[in-house]
Amino acid sequence: MEEKKLDLNTIIGFALIFGLLFWIMYQNQPTAPEASTKPKTEQAPTKALPATTAAATTAADSSAYSQKFGVFGNSAALAQQNAKKEVQLDNEVLSLKIALKGGQVTEATLKNYERFKKGSGELVRLIQNNNANFNTKLITSDNKIINTADLYFEPQLLKSGDNQILSLKANTANGGFLEYRYSLKPKDYLVGFDLVSQGLTSVLSPKQAVELEWNLKTFRNEKSVSYENRYAEIYYQYEDDKTSYVGQGNDATENPESVKFVAFKQHFFSSILLTDKPFAKADLLSNNLVKDEEVDTLFTKDFKAKIALKAQAGEINQNMHWYFGPTDYKLLKTYERDLEYIVPLGWGIFGWINRYFFIPAYDILSGFLAQGWAIILFTILIKLVLSPITYKSFLSQAKMKVLRPDIAELNEKFKKDPMKRQQETMKLYSKAGVNPMAGCIPALLQMPIFYALFQFFPAELALRQQGFLWANDLSSFDAVIQLPFYIPLYGNHISLFPILASIAIFFYMKMTTGDQAMQQPQQEGMPDMAKIMKIMIYISPVMMLIFFNNYASGLSLYYFVSNVLTIGIMLVIKNYIVDNDKIHAQIQENKQREPKQQSKFQRKLQEMMEAAEAEKAKKKK
Numbered sequence: 039m040e041e042k043k044l045d046l047n048t049i050i051g052f053a054l055i056f057g058l059l060f061w062i063m064y065q066n067q068p069t070a071p072e073a074s075t076k077p078k079t080e081q082a083p084t085k086a087l088p089a090t091t092a093a094a095t096t097a098a099d100s101s102a103y104s105q106k107f108g109v110f111g112n113s114a115a116l117a118q119q120n121a122k123k124e125v126q127l128d129n130e131v132l133s134l135k136i137a138l139k140g141g142q143v144t145e146a147t148l149k150n151y152e153r154f155k156k157g158s159g160e161l162v163r164l165i166q167n168n169n170a171n172f173n174t175k176l177i178t179s180d181n182k183i184i185n186t187a188d189l190y191f192e193p194q195l196l197k198s199g200d201n202q203i204l205s206l207k208a209n210t211a212n213g214g215f216l217e218y219r220y221s222l223k224p225k226d227y228l229v230g231f232d233l234v235s236q237g238l239t240s241v242l243s244p245k246q247a248v249e250l251e252w253n254l255k256t257f258r259n260e261k262s263v264s265y266e267n268r269y270a271e272i273y274y275q276y277e278d279d280k281t282s283y284v285g286q287g288n289d290a291t292e293n294p295e296s297v298k299f300v301a302f303k304q305h306f307f308s309s310i311l312l313t314d315k316p317f318a319k320a321d322l323l324s325n326n327l328v329k330d331e332e333v334d335t336l337f338t339k340d341f342k343a344k345i346a347l348k349a350q351a352g353e354i355n356q357n358m359h360w361y362f363g364p365t366d367y368k369l370l371k372t373y374e375r376d377l378e379y380i381v382p383l384g385w386g387i388f389g390w391i392n393r394y395f396f397i398p399a400y401d402i403l404s405g406f407l408a409q410g411w412a413i414i415l416f417t418i419l420i421k422l423v424l425s426p427i428t429y430k431s432f433l434s435q436a437k438m439k440v441l442r443p444d445i446a447e448l449n450e451k452f453k454k455d456p457m458k459r460q461q462e463t464m465k466l467y468s469k470a471g472v473n474p475m476a477g478c479i480p481a482l483l484q485m486p487i488f489y490a491l492f493q494f495f496p497a498e499l500a501l502r503q504q505g506f507l508w509a510n511d512l513s514s515f516d517a518v519i520q521l522p523f524y525i526p527l528y529g530n531h532i533s534l535f536p537i538l539a540s541i542a543i544f545f546y547m548k549m550t551t552g553d554q555a556m557q558q559p560q561q562e563g564m565p566d567m568a569k570i571m572k573i574m575i576y577i578s579p580v581m582m583l584i585f586f587n588n589y590a591s592g593l594s595l596y597y598f599v600s601n602v603l604t605i606g607i608m609l610v611i612k613n614y615i616v617d618n619d620k621i622h623a624q625i626q627e628n629k630q631r632e633p634k635q636q637s638k639f640q641r642k643l644q645e646m647m648e649a650a651e652a653e654k655a656k657k658k659k
Contacts, residue, residue, distance in 0.1 A: 109178075109210040109241050110189055125193050127202050127222045127229075132362060134222070134229065140187040141206040141218040142172040146362040148227075148307065153259045155511060156503040162259050164309050164362050169255040169337070174216070174233065177246035191218065200224050214238050216354070227363030228373060231311075232356070239352030247318065248354055250345040254302045254309055255327065255337045261514040262588050266305040267328045267338045269496065273301040273380040274322065281379040290324040301380045302341040303365060306499055306513070310361035311343075312375060318346040366499045367397060384493040391490040400498070410506025413592055417599040420491075424484060425607055432611050435550070441467075495593040508534060512592035528584050535594035536586035540579035542601035547575045549608060 124144060127134045135145035146165040153160045164170075173187035191206035204220040214237020221230035235242075242248070260266040272284040276294035284292045297317040301310040325340040347356055361377070363369070370377035383392040399419065404412040421428075445463060452459035495501065501512040509516035517531035524530045586594050 107184055110208050125204055129222055130225045132227055138191050138193055141191040154261055164307055171253045173251040175249040175251060177243045178241055179243050212237060227361055229360040231358045231360050233354055235354040242352055248347040248349055252343045254341045256304050256339045258335055258338050260305055263328055263335050265588050269305040270339045271303050272322050272324050272341050273303050275299050275376055284322050284324045288325050292322045295319045300343050303380050306365050306502055308365045312359040314357040318348050320345045364499055381497050383497055384490055387486050388490040388493060392494050396494050404500055409501055409504040409512055413595050414599050417596050421603045428607055429611055432608055496590050501592045509591040513590050515588050516591035529588050533587045535591045535598060536583050539594045539598040540583040542598050543582055544579040546601045546605050
């Protein structure tokens with residue numbers, strides 16, 4: 039093995055290192071004359087700087103701040119001692135902490151709502167621990183950018199009757215100011231917020247708009263992060279009182295103009311910025327922060343808004359409001375600012391049914407009943423209203439069942455002529471006075487109601503943290519067994535109400551779907567609907583079980599009760615109201631009469647079939 043030797047470069051390196059260490063040690067030791075002559079009193083810390091030194095330091099600070107903040111530099115230097123101070127505004131339902139640095143809300147606490155579950159002792163805080171940022175971006179006439187989030191405001195807390203008013207001013211060297219004015223009423227979630235300037239005409243650039251920047255990372259507040267995240271959106275109102283939303287996913291953006299409010303909506307809580315005079319434009323951005331539903335997540339969404347303000351004669355005068363509170367349809371409607379439209383009740387007829395029927399009806403029931411019993415009675419009322427439609431649907435199925443032997447005879451007779459078979463089948467329906475579509479129409483009429491209810495229950499704040507039977511929160515899943523592993527799409531728990539609802543759906547489909555498929559004649563070249571329906575009888579309950587395992591237990595309770603009631607109503611109709619022998623006799627009597635005049639649909643269908651048959655005959659020739 040070759041012996042390692044120290045080369046010249048290594049020796050020089052060691053020499054430099056030892057020389058550097060010796061120099062450092064020498065510099066840290068006082069010289070002998072200094073150590074012997076220094077008075078002991080000078081070793082104690084100085085209590086105060088001489089007047090000339092303090093003045094020089096203040097002047098230096100002021101100069102540094104002036105370079106950074108321009109005309110606001112003097113105010114910033116004088117108020118820097120308030121950098122970490124906050125002013126608190128409180129009423130019976132809301133508590134706000136507002137920092138003197140930046141003049142923005144650093145904590146917004148809802149006093150009547152708890153996170154995750156009732157009795158947790160942890161109140162819902164929409165803002166805390168720097169999850170939010172609010173800034174007014176000013177551009178001066180010399181193109182300097184001043185961010186109010188860096189300025190120090192001087193506070194003045196006032197009272198006007200029962201209202202609390204906090205005035206925060208960032209003063210300028212020439213006697214002007216920029217003011218944030220907050221006002222809080224008793225028992226109210228709506229906070230007045232005015233942005234006013236004075237003496238900034240010669241300061242602000244007339245060519246550049248003032249821009250508000252508002253960012254919020256929304257805290258998770260509910261038991262199911264995936265369910266909560268599904269309803270976290272940015273809503274906004276723009277132009278002619280149109281309300282819309284940005285959408286889910288990452289980098290979802292919208293750029294509306296003439297904006298009246300921007301709402302950072304969570305599932306059951308919202309932070310909203312409203313304005314009396316519409317914002318010129320808003321750039322909105324939403325990002326999803328829930329990357330993995332298996333992982334315990336602190337935040338759900340990251341919302342950002344950049345809002346352009348129009349200055350008037352070089353001054354700012356924007357009257358606005360903050361709303362920090364529950365996303366409650368009834369409460370939001372009382373403000374008469376269209377805020378209730380951020381509650382996702384469905385579009386078109388679905389939202390109309392919810393607003394004018396379901397919400398008022400449910401409010402009456404839940405006013406004197408516990409939420410679980412209110413859902414059950416609510417379901418019973420809906421079923422009673424829909425029972426005539428259910429009766430017509432079942433009656434149509436009974437008529438089709440009576441006609442089945444005749445349809446089977448036609449199928450056999452015209453086995454080799456599908457077109458003729460279809461024509462004769464339609465004639466049979468016409469003679470018997472049976473409409474094959476009569477069973478489908480009632481189901482279609484019920485679809486808007488079912489979809490409206492699907493939107494209603496997840497949006498109903500009254501269900502939050504309200505228990506029923508084994509469910510301790512009707513707005514979330516009712517886990518009875520916690521699994522030690524995670525099943526994709528299903529979750530890591532077993533909810534009982536979805537199981538009951540799936541069983542009820544299975545028996546309902548067993549009673550109805552199979553019979554409907556069996557009544558329809560098999561068409562040549564078409565899939566066998568009877569086989570498909572038999573498969574759907576088993577697939578649909580499983581899909582229901584998987585899909586609703588993480589949904590609100592109140593919604594699963596509704597579907598369970600609804601299907602049980604439907605089964606009961608159909609058994610009553612079948613055994614006590616509909617007489618199959620009587621229906622059969624009536625159909626046989628109808629067949630002896632002249633065929634009823636065909637409907638427009640039947641005539642059109644008949645004409646199409648005849649034209650197709652004629653074309654087929656022409657091709658054969």
